[in-house]
Amino acid sequence: MKNKVIATIILLGLILGSPFSVYARTSNESGIQENNTFIDVVPGEASVTFAELGFRETTLVSPFDATRILFSVPPNWRLAPGGMVQLDYDITLSGADVGLVGTDQNTYGGSLLVTFNDQVIGTIALKDLGSQTIQLQLPPNALTAVRQDGRHQLTISLDAQFSCLYNVRALVVIKPTSTFKLPFEFSSPELNLSRLPSPFHLRNALLPDRTLVVVPNEPDVNELKAALNLMAGFGSIVGEAFDFGLIPAGELTEDDLVNSNLIFVGRPEQFDLLSDVEFKFPLAVENKKFVNLPAESEGDGVVEMALSPWNQSKVALLVGGNSVDAVVKAAQAVSSGKILVYENPALAYVADVQLLSDSLPVIEDFTLQTLGYQTQTLSGIGLNSVQYLFNASKEQLNAQDGTIDLVYYHSGLLDYGFSSFTVELNNQVIASAVFSKESEQQAILPVKIPAGMLRFGENRLTISSRMLTTTSCDATGFSDPWLTVSDQTKFHLPATAGANSDSSLLLDLKSYPDLFMTQSDLGDVAFVLSKANPATWKIAGQMAYNLGRTANPLISNLQLVYAEDVPQQVLSENSLIVIGKSSTVPLLSEINDQLPAPFDIASDTASESGMQIVYRIPNGMSVGYLELLGSPYNAEKPILVLAGNNDEGVNLAGNALLQDELSSQLTGVFAVTNGTQIATGNASSSFSAVGTLVPPAAAIVTTPVPASPTAPANLVAPAWLFPLLVISGIAILLIILFVIVNAFSRRRAMSAAAFTPTTKSNGNSLSGPEDDRK
Numbered sequence: 001m002k003n004k005v006i007a008t009i010i011l012l013g014l015i016l017g018s019p020f021s022v023y024a025r026t027s028n029e030s031g032i033q034e035n036n037t038f039i040d041v042v043p044g045e046a047s048v049t050f051a052e053l054g055f056r057e058t059t060l061v062s063p064f065d066a067t068r069i070l071f072s073v074p075p076n077w078r079l080a081p082g083g084m085v086q087l088d089y090d091i092t093l094s095g096a097d098v099g100l101v102g103t104d105q106n107t108y109g110g111s112l113l114v115t116f117n118d119q120v121i122g123t124i125a126l127k128d129l130g131s132q133t134i135q136l137q138l139p140p141n142a143l144t145a146v147r148q149d150g151r152h153q154l155t156i157s158l159d160a161q162f163s164c165l166y167n168v169r170a171l172v173v174i175k176p177t178s179t180f181k182l183p184f185e186f187s188s189p190e191l192n193l194s195r196l197p198s199p200f201h202l203r204n205a206l207l208p209d210r211t212l213v214v215v216p217n218e219p220d221v222n223e224l225k226a227a228l229n230l231m232a233g234f235g236s237i238v239g240e241a242f243d244f245g246l247i248p249a250g251e252l253t254e255d256d257l258v259n260s261n262l263i264f265v266g267r268p269e270q271f272d273l274l275s276d277v278e279f280k281f282p283l284a285v286e287n288k289k290f291v292n293l294p295a296e297s298e299g300d301g302v303v304e305m306a307l308s309p310w311n312q313s314k315v316a317l318l319v320g321g322n323s324v325d326a327v328v329k330a331a332q333a334v335s336s337g338k339i340l341v342y343e344n345p346a347l348a349y350v351a352d353v354q355l356l357s358d359s360l361p362v363i364e365d366f367t368l369q370t371l372g373y374q375t376q377t378l379s380g381i382g383l384n385s386v387q388y389l390f391n392a393s394k395e396q397l398n399a400q401d402g403t404i405d406l407v408y409y410h411s412g413l414l415d416y417g418f419s420s421f422t423v424e425l426n427n428q429v430i431a432s433a434v435f436s437k438e439s440e441q442q443a444i445l446p447v448k449i450p451a452g453m454l455r456f457g458e459n460r461l462t463i464s465s466r467m468l469t470t471t472s473c474d475a476t477g478f479s480d481p482w483l484t485v486s487d488q489t490k491f492h493l494p495a496t497a498g499a500n501s502d503s504s505l506l507l508d509l510k511s512y513p514d515l516f517m518t519q520s521d522l523g524d525v526a527f528v529l530s531k532a533n534p535a536t537w538k539i540a541g542q543m544a545y546n547l548g549r550t551a552n553p554l555i556s557n558l559q560l561v562y563a564e565d566v567p568q569q570v571l572s573e574n575s576l577i578v579i580g581k582s583s584t585v586p587l588l589s590e591i592n593d594q595l596p597a598p599f600d601i602a603s604d605t606a607s608e609s610g611m612q613i614v615y616r617i618p619n620g621m622s623v624g625y626l627e628l629l630g631s632p633y634n635a636e637k638p639i640l641v642l643a644g645n646n647d648e649g650v651n652l653a654g655n656a657l658l659q660d661e662l663s664s665q666l667t668g669v670f671a672v673t674n675g676t677q678i679a680t681g682n683a684s685s686s687f688s689a690v691g692t693l694v695p696p697a698a699a700i701v702t703t704p705v706p707a708s709p710t711a712p713a714n715l716v717a718p719a720w721l722f723p724l725l726v727i728s729g730i731a732i733l734l735i736i737l738f739v740i741v742n743a744f745s746r747r748r749a750m751s752a753a754a755f756t757p758t759t760k761s762n763g764n765s766l767s768g769p770e771d772d773r774k
Contacts, residue, residue: 039206044080045183046073048206051176062110062160062170066381069154070147073182074207075189075199076313082183083138085121085154087114088175091129097166110160110170116142117152126160126170138182150195151204154180182206189315191305191346193339199315200261201238210243211261213541216270217250222324224529224537225560226331227265228544230319232522232556233335235548246541248534249273257310263317265331267324279316281306282347290322294349298322301330301350303339329353335548335556355557356457356521360393362495369487378465379482385464386485389554392454395495397518402449402493404461407486409442410435413469414481421465421483425453426517427550435467435483442486454493457520458554507628507638509666509680512657513550515628515638516575522551524637526559526574528566528587535647536579539654543577546658563587571633579642580650588641595641596627596670596681604645606672622646624653626671 039048050069058067073079089112110126119142124134145152160170189199200211215227227246234244247256249264249271268274269288281304284291290302301321308314319330333339333350341348371390378384396402406423414435423431423445431447433439467481507515516525525547529536544558561570563578563585570576582588582599592598597606606625627641642657644650656662656673665678672679 041207044185045181046206048180048182049176050174050178050180053204053206055174055176055178057176058174060112060156060158060172060174062158062163062168064157064159065172066155066157067174068156070151071180071204071206072151072202073184074205074209074313075202075315076186077184078187079138079143079152080183080185081138081140081143083143084135084181085114085116085138086133086135086179086181087112087124087156088131088133088178090131090171090173090175091126092171092173093129093168094171095166095168097168110158110162112172113157113159115155115157117144117146118142126172149203150198151202186313188307188312191307191315192341193303193305193345193348194341196334196337196339197234197238200263200317201234201242201244208243209261210259211245211263212252212256213244213246213263213265214249214252214271215246215537216266217248219248219266219270220324221531221560221562222328223266223270225558226319226324226328227537228527228540228558228560229328229335229556230263230265230331231541232544232548232551232553232558233332233337235545235550236335236552236556237337239549239552244545246538248537251534257308259311259314261315261317262308263319265319266327267320267322268318274318277309279306279309279318281318282344285318293322297349297351299326301326301328301333303330303334303348303350305346326350332555332557336554353555355555356519356523360391360457362393362395363391364396364492364494366390366491367487368485368489373487375484375487377482377484378463378467379480381467381469381481383464383466384483385462387463388461389458390461390491391457392459392493393495394456396493397454397456398451399449399494399496400451402451402454404447404449404492405490406431406445406447406463407442407488407490408439408445408484409486410440410483411467411481412437412440415468418468419466419481421463423447424460424462424464425449426455426460427462427552428453449493455518455520455551456524459520460552505630505636505638507630507669509626509628509668509671512628512640512663512666513547515640516547516577517551518575520551521553521555521557522547523557523559524574526561526570526576528561528563528576528578528580528585530580530584531562531564533580533584533647535651539579539642539651539658540577542654542658571631573634573637575637576631576639577642578639579654581646582643585643588643591629591632591639594629594632596629597625599643604643604649606643606670622648622652622675624649624651624656624673624675626653626656626666626673628669 039046039052041047048071053069053071055069060067112124112126113120114122114124114136116138119139121138121142122134122136147153156174158170158172160172163169192198201209213227213231215224219227231244231246238244252273264271264274268285268290271288274285275288279285283293283302283304293302299322301319303317303319305315305317308316317334319327319334321327321330329350329352332353332355333348339348368388371388373388376386378386404423408421416435416437420432420434422429430450430453431445433445463483463485465483467483469481505515516522518524527540527544529540540560544556547558548556559570559574561567563580566587576587578585578587580588581604582592582601583604588595588599589601592601599605600607605623606627622644624644625641627643629639629641631637631639642650642653644653652673652675655675656666656671656678662673662678666680668680670681
């Protein structure tokens with residue numbers, strides 16, 4: 001009863017204080033400023049909390065459990081002796097036998113084993129319940145990363161076998177306030193092409209970095225195409241957003257040169273910087289030409305790396321050649337993310353690139369074994385995955401009855417309540433299954449391939465498992481669980497005569513980028529850009545990067561043409577992404593009457609003459625337009641138009657696709673944006689989308705609305721509010737007094753009883769090793 005009285009008082013106190021709490025919270029939130037510093041770095045030492053590395057509070061549960069933290073140091077750092085990790089953690093025990101453990105020197109028979117880069121740095125005995133903090137030194141022999149990707153790894157493992165002897169459960173909560181102290185020494189970044197995307201991008205990086213793809217001021221169309229394919233390739237191999245942009249050489253600032261990694265894409269003769277500044281490339285560039293280029297490599301693409309002459313902690317990459325064809329080959333090689341190096345890891349020559357053929361043979365039935373894959377086993381607690389590649393011809397893309405018979409078997413140590421696996425095709429989940437006792441020996445999961453899910457060319461089948469073990473105290477109970485995918489897994493991809501001829505094209509802006517994912521290397525997608533407008537090149541670069549993230553091409557083969565000269569072959573064979581003002585893109589004039597919202601070419605605004613309300617855009621206001629239509633040149637291909645009433649409007653249209661908070665609002669075939677809002681419509685809409693965003697400068701209004709007076713600066717409380725608060729307060733205090741008196745009057749009638757608190761899980765009791773993508 002005493003607890004109820006206290007709880008009642010606290011609850012009523014909160015009720016009384018709630019209006020004031022609202023005002024206080026609003027004041028505090030308005031004063032919060034964004035912290036632009038990712039970690040605390042002083043000369044020679046970095047300090048970073050687990051939270052800053054993306055680690056969330058994790059609960060380790062007895063008898064056995066583990067978690068880990070991964071991070072990368074900047075390319076010009078090397079960890080130095082003297083580092084340490086401070087672990088902040090809580091220990092709680094629950095269960096009927098809590099009083100039976102801990103009698104031997106106040107220890108509970110369990111421990112935390114902590115390793116750094118697979119080297120033991122400490123063993124922590126479980127004792128002293130509650131919040132704990134301990135500091136562990138990082139020995140010199142543990143400072144070298146052992147993972148193939150170069151990341152450092154801290155692992156915390158719980159061993160609490162007393163839970164096997166007593167009815168006791170131990171929970172060890174690892175807090176995100178735990179901290180690394182990392183002394184470091186400066187060194188030169190490693191120049192090794194075989195380790196791309198490093199040093200331009202590092203996973204779980206301590207410090208953010210920036211990379212700029214530099215193109216000539218007046219690039220040949222194939223040089224700009226090469227740059228877009230390089231960006232798409234980085235999108236594929238990096239797989240996440242980072243500060244990566246495209247810029248013409250003439251727009252580079254001193255800040256760009258000093259604080260960015262640079263990737264030059266083009267012929268050396270196109271870049272004054274390569275001759276004006278001393279780049280120590282393995283194959284030297286002098287007077288805008290390669291020096292000592294081997295005779296047999298005159299037509300090869302050249303990929304070489306050097307330290308930036310503006311900042312020795314940054315790297316410069318040249319992707320070039322003596323001809324534009326050589327530049328394209330070099331860029332496509334880089335887009336693969338796999339550069340083969342020989343004597344000098346900073347230099348590679350690209351003699352040829354084998355692209356996806358225009359047609360592929362139809363093979364309807366095959367197995368993983370016939371594809372060259374062997375039976376493969378995934379092992380370990382947590383998330384694991386394996387990926388397989390197979391080809392599909394154009395005749396197989398829209399078959400209705402394609403199937404995969406997945407043959408698998410697994411360990412009997414799995415926790416069948418929580419362990420499962422999923423099947424993904426081209427990054428889309430198409431099936432999932434839970435493990436069971438019946439599937440331990442061998443099982444077959446029939447998976448139907450949805451029509452339209454396949455791409456022409458390479459397709460990716462990914463099996464991802466989440467394996468957790470049942471709690472066991474046997475020696476075998478802590479061994480790694482496993483899942484085996486058999487090489488007898490069967491594929492059935494029937495061919496359909498004329499599969500593409502009668503397929504309807506569903507046009508919707510929310511379907512971007514899937515509308516452009518019909519070919520695995522993106523080779524049927526062509527950008528149409530203005531030769532004289534570098535701003536459109538930058539937008540195309542960001543779109544190429546995102547397309548690469550989605551399509552994961554083995555070698556990117558995006559097409560690009562200048563708006564001033566669009567070949568008929570590109571019009572008839574490619575899906576088009578057109579970027580620019582209507583007055584600068586002749587193609588838009590040609591198809592203007594077929595657009596969902598035709599343009600007034602003279603003013604670069606979307607004409608809405610057929611709408612119910614027509615607004616004029618006020619002078620100086622920038623508006624972006626997104627329009628989607630079926631290509632009049634090929635009924636199976638879409639055309640996406642990103643335009644604007646000025647150059648800034650074009651940028652706004654691009655941001656509407658590239659920024660998640662805006663792209664999630666897109667739908668239909670026509671959208672308008674002012675940079676912060678999206679209005680959408682379709683071809684049959686009779687209402688103006690522009691009108692919901694753009695204040696009218698001169699508009700026809702059927703019912704005039706009187707002007708509202710200027711709002712006062714401060715809101716005035718009504719006269720009745722204060723008396724109401726006083727009366728309410730008195731009433732609540734009387735209720736409290738009544739509850740207290742009633743409680744004490746009943747106290748003698750109640751017998752004393754022992755109170756046993758109940759430990760509650762924080763909801764994260766199944767934590768295991770963190771996913772590598774963390």
